[in-house]
Amino acid sequence: MNLAHKNTLNWIMVTFVLFIVLLLAGMFMRIIQANMFSSAQSWFYPMMTLHGVGMAGLWWVASIACASRVLSRYTAPSECVSRFALYGTVLGVLFLLASVFLGQFAAGWYFLYPLPFKGGWPTWATLSFLLSITILGATWLVWILDLLRSIAKKYTIGQALGWHYILGKTGPDVPPAVLITAVSLIAGVACLLSGVVVLLFFYYEMLTGVANDALLMKNLTFLFGHLLVNLSLYLAVAAVYDVFPSYTGRPWPSNKIVAISWNSVLVIVLLAYFHHLYMDFVQPTYFQYVGQIASYMSSIPAAVVTVFGAIALVYRAPVRWSLGFTLMFFGLMGWGIGGIGAVIDSTIAVNSKLHNTLWVPAHFHTYMIEGLVLMVLGYFYHYCQEKTKLQENLYFQKIIAALILVGGYGFLLMFYLSGAHSIPRRFAVYPADLSSGAQLSGIALIFISIFLLGLVLYIYETGRRWVKSLDV
Amino acid sequence: MKKFSAMIATLFVLIMSGGAIGANSGENSFQLKCAACHSIGGGDQIGPDLMGVTKRRDPNWLSQWIIHPDKMLNEKDPIAMELLKKYNQVPMPNLGVTEAEARDLIDYIAAQSETQKKDSAVPAQQTTQEPPSAGVFFGGLKGVQLTALVVFFVLSTIVVFVFWQIAKSTRQPVPTIDMKSAYKLRKWFFFGTAVLVFGTLIATLPKTPYPDDFQTPDRLVYVAAKQFGFSFSSEPITSASDAGQSTIINSLELPQGALIEFRVTSLDVNHGFALYDADHSIIAQTQAMPGYTNRLRVRFPKPGTYQILCLEYCGLAHHLMHAAVTVR
Ligand code: HEM
Ligand SMILES: [Cu+2]
Ligand SMILES: [Cu+2]
Numbered sequence: 001m002n003l004a005h006k007n008t009l010n011w012i013m014v015t016f017v018l019f020i021v022l023l024l025a026g027m028f029m030r031i032i033q034a035n036m037f038s039s040a041q042s043w044f045y046p047m048m049t050l051h052g053v054g055m056a057g058l059w060w061v062a063s064i065a066c067a068s069r070v071l072s073r074y075t076a077p078s079e080c081v082s083r084f085a086l087y088g089t090v091l092g093v094l095f096l097l098a099s100v101f102l103g104q105f106a107a108g109w110y111f112l113y114p115l116p117f118k119g120g121w122p123t124w125a126t127l128s129f130l131l132s133i134t135i136l137g138a139t140w141l142v143w144i145l146d147l148l149r150s151i152a153k154k155y156t157i158g159q160a161l162g163w164h165y166i167l168g169k170t171g172p173d174v175p176p177a178v179l180i181t182a183v184s185l186i187a188g189v190a191c192l193l194s195g196v197v198v199l200l201f202f203y204y205e206m207l208t209g210v211a212n213d214a215l216l217m218k219n220l221t222f223l224f225g226h227l228l229v230n231l232s233l234y235l236a237v238a239a240v241y242d243v244f245p246s247y248t249g250r251p252w253p254s255n256k257i258v259a260i261s262w263n264s265v266l267v268i269v270l271l272a273y274f275h276h277l278y279m280d281f282v283q284p285t286y287f288q289y290v291g292q293i294a295s296y297m298s299s300i301p302a303a304v305v306t307v308f309g310a311i312a313l314v315y316r317a318p319v320r321w322s323l324g325f326t327l328m329f330f331g332l333m334g335w336g337i338g339g340i341g342a343v344i345d346s347t348i349a350v351n352s353k354l355h356n357t358l359w360v361p362a363h364f365h366t367y368m369i370e371g372l373v374l375m376v377l378g379y380f381y382h383y384c385q386e387k388t389k390l391q392e393n394l395y396f397q398k399i400i401a402a403l404i405l406v407g408g409y410g411f412l413l414m415f416y417l418s419g420a421h422s423i424p425r426r427f428a429v430y431p432a433d434l435s436s437g438a439q440l441s442g443i444a445l446i447f448i449s450i451f452l453l454g455l456v457l458y459i460y461e462t463g464r465r466w467v468k469s470l471d472v
Numbered sequence: 473m474k475k476f477s478a479m480i481a482t483l484f485v486l487i488m489s490g491g492a493i494g495a496n497s498g499e500n501s502f503q504l505k506c507a508a509c510h511s512i513g514g515g516d517q518i519g520p521d522l523m524g525v526t527k528r529r530d531p532n533w534l535s536q537w538i539i540h541p542d543k544m545l546n547e548k549d550p551i552a553m554e555l556l557k558k559y560n561q562v563p564m565p566n567l568g569v570t571e572a573e574a575r576d577l578i579d580y581i582a583a584q585s586e587t588q589k590k591d592s593a594v595p596a597q598q599t600t601q602e603p604p605s606a607g608v609f610f611g612g613l614k615g616v617q618l619t620a621l622v623v624f625f626v627l628s629t630i631v632v633f634v635f636w637q638i639a640k641s642t643r644q645p646v647p648t649i650d651m652k653s654a655y656k657l658r659k660w661f662f663f664g665t666a667v668l669v670f671g672t673l674i675a676t677l678p679k680t681p682y683p684d685d686f687q688t689p690d691r692l693v694y695v696a697a698k699q700f701g702f703s704f705s706s707e708p709i710t711s712a713s714d715a716g717q718s719t720i721i722n723s724l725e726l727p728q729g730a731l732i733e734f735r736v737t738s739l740d741v742n743h744g745f746a747l748y749d750a751d752h753s754i755i756a757q758t759q760a761m762p763g764y765t766n767r768l769r770v771r772f773p774k775p776g777t778y779q780i781l782c783l784e785y786c787g788l789a790h791h792l793m794h795a796a797v798t799v800r
Contacts (some may be wrong), residue, residue, distance in 0.1 A: 028765045042559075103794075106709045108785050112741075115786065115787065118699070118741050119741075120542070120565040120787065120788060121563070205534065214742065214761050214763050214764065249647075279744070279758050280652070280764075281768065282761070295675060297669070299665065299669065300662070304658065304661055304665055311638050314639075314642065315638055318642070318645035328633055333632065333635040340631070344623060347676045348677070348681070350620050350676070351678060352616075352754075352757060353753075353757075356746075357754070373546070416624065417610075419773055420613055420621040421753075422617065422782060424746075426791075427790070427791040433748070
């Protein structure tokens with residue numbers, strides 16, 4: 001077995017295991033919120049932290065793993081670095097588990113300064129958490145720098161970003177997957193660097209006792225968090241761009257429009273993070289407006305170029321609706337729906353009523369669970385199926401997709417309704433006045449179970465191919 | 473579930489009645505720093521019921537514990553370790569209590585335990601839990617929240633419909649489609665999206681909640697958030713020591729219709745400050761950030777009680793951090 005194949009299989013396995021574990025942590029939170037397991041209440045916030053950091057990190061690495069596999073069709077990323085990234089990620093996760101399970105560290109997934117220092121958990125738990133994030137950040141930085149290196153070896157920066165398409169000059173054909181990956185990874189460097197700066201500020205305060213500026217820390221934290229989540233999605237979209245043509249039999253090449261759209265994404269994604277600070281009235285008002293304008297603008301390239309392009313590719317094409325293609329197709333739909341929820345919330349006047357309500361988890365879980373996750377799972381299935389060419393039972397596969405869609409959207413609907421009812425996010429227990437939050441949690445549990453069933457069947461269907469492809 | 477609502481209701485009643493009785497420094501500190509986790513005679517919350525604790529424990533231990541519980545936990549004080557185990561390993565945080573404040577607190581807890589004993593015949597008030605019904609989905613939605621939900625449903629339905637049609641179209645495949653007309657369609661789609669985007673931007677950008685300098689507020693209220701409570705004052709509170717000296721308003725009452733400016737800050741971590749109306753709907757909010765003061769302007773539309781909840785995760789008792797305003 002060659003190293004590239006082995007690496008991909010490893011990432012697939014890590015994704016399956018962690019996804020199930022972290023999903024159960026999510027389910028646990030909904031159980032507590034439904035008032036069904038009061039004696040375990042004190043574990044709510046540690047679990048929330050584990051679930052949040054875990055999921056955000058997991059889908060970030062899973063989509064880099066997809067992007068690196070796709071890239072290797074055109075460039076030569078180092079497989080040793082990918083192996084190193086796997087070990088680094090596992091090590092980081094161990095520190096995370098220690099801080100959450102042994103130290104009950106519970107500062108939430110973006111560990112907003114200065115809560116990690118003032119939460120009541122032991123200092124070593126905070127240190128273990130910060131070390132975990134440092135290890136993960138450093139590992140991923142090495143990984144994406146290597147991917148960028150492999151692109152730079154074949155293309156100049158201008159070519160990788162498709163500037164010759166924009167300027168109408170001649171140049172090499174750059175597959176859209178390479179272009180999108182280049183855009184995402186360049187922003188990814190900014191993302192990880194802002195994470196590093198946040199961590200350095202934390203360590204500095206730990207060593208010297210000099211307090212940091214809370215507003216600056218919040219800006220840096222959200223630059224990091226916002227980019228991490230958005231870039232994960234773009235990387236998964238790159239994989240979809242790459243495999244769609246093989247299902248529809250139509251090419252999806254780069255051109256001027258694709259290049260313009262992804263270059264504008266590079267700028268927009270860096271500016272949109274301001275929407276996380278709308279309710280910080282001391283933030284310069286100018287930034288708040290930039291936040292809303294950038295957030296709105298980001299919908300244009302996504303909807304008009306990528307989603308429209310995908311639709312044109314599929315419209316009346318001779319598609320075989322196998323599990324891989326079905327998931328990726330509906331992944332684009334989920335991305336769109338989550339995007340609508342996001343743009344609504346990125347309206348300052350609306351955010352004033354929805355900020356930090358369950359509307360927020362509602363929209364980001366939509367483009368995660370029904371967007372990114374479906375694209376990545378679709379791609380993983382596609383990968384294993386290509387290697388093994390097993391018989392596909394399309395009827396069974398349709399049922400799997402249906403369970404995942406019905407379970408997922410039902411679960412999400414409860415979040416949206418709660419958000420509209422002003423139910424706060426991150427409440428272990430809802431006050432008596434907001435008891436509808438607890439009832440909606442209970443209903444969500446039914447849908448989570450349906451989703452889980454679909455996921456288990458998916459893992460069975462893909463796992464069989466995974467096992468078989470060990471021998472190829 | 474019932475038990476839980478009863479507990480919250482009791483806590484609530486305690487806090488409200490506490491506010492009504494009036495000023496006393498032990499009581500102030502208790503409401504501000506302890507009530508999120510403890511009741512006196514109302515049953516265990518995150519921490520133990522403190523009824524009779526002044527008799528149960530050695531006075532010296534008690535004041536040491538209230539002043540620096542973190543230190544005692546670090547030193548593995550045996551009683552502290554036992555309590556920690558009993559209360560789900562949630563450590564009581566250091567709340568910056570001074571020695572004098574601790575004395576007041578202990579007096580207050582002792583006095584309160586006595587009165588509670590006499591009153592124990594009076595049952596705690598219970599809120600009745602409504603049975604689940606269809607109302608839980610859409611009942612009571614209004615205003616911006618309702619609009620957001622409707623817009624979301626309409627746009628999502630369009631997206632789902634389009635994807636469904638596209639999926640169905642693959643039943644009648646053709647080898648190639650006319651890309652020219654696809655590009656033409658895309659142009660229209662682009663204009664449509666652009667008009668929608670820019671139209672909404674122009675319509676909504678002027679409606680921001682940020683304070684301007686053209687209007688002077690009728691009343692200023694200074695708010696200091698602290699794990700896990702809010703304190704209100706008519707003078708600025710910027711540090712823990714101010715909080716001890718400024719006159720704290722115990723039960724906040726504000727006039728209906730007047731322009732109120734809340735000057736919100738935090739004395740420890742980031743908190744939220746969200747106003748909920750009588751229908752349990754958010755009417756306005758801002759963040760409480762240490763080192764900064766956010767100015768939130770509100771006109772209360774109707775008389776009644778408005779709840780204040782912390783909407784930024786601030787630690788283990790985040791969901792218990794609340795206060796109330798009475799509008800007349
Ligand atoms: C079916 C699977 C999932 C379930 C049942 C689930 C459930 C939950 C719940 C109940 C919360 C807490 C909501 C609250 O604030 O009250 C939450 C938060 C969160 N979830 Fe999930 N989730 C799932 C999948 C995912 C995925 C795929 C991601 C990918 C990124 C994710 C990322 C997060 C993050 C970042 C948070 C915020 C944590 C925080 O506030 O610190 N979740 N999830
Ligand atoms: Cu708070
Ligand atoms: Cu809070």
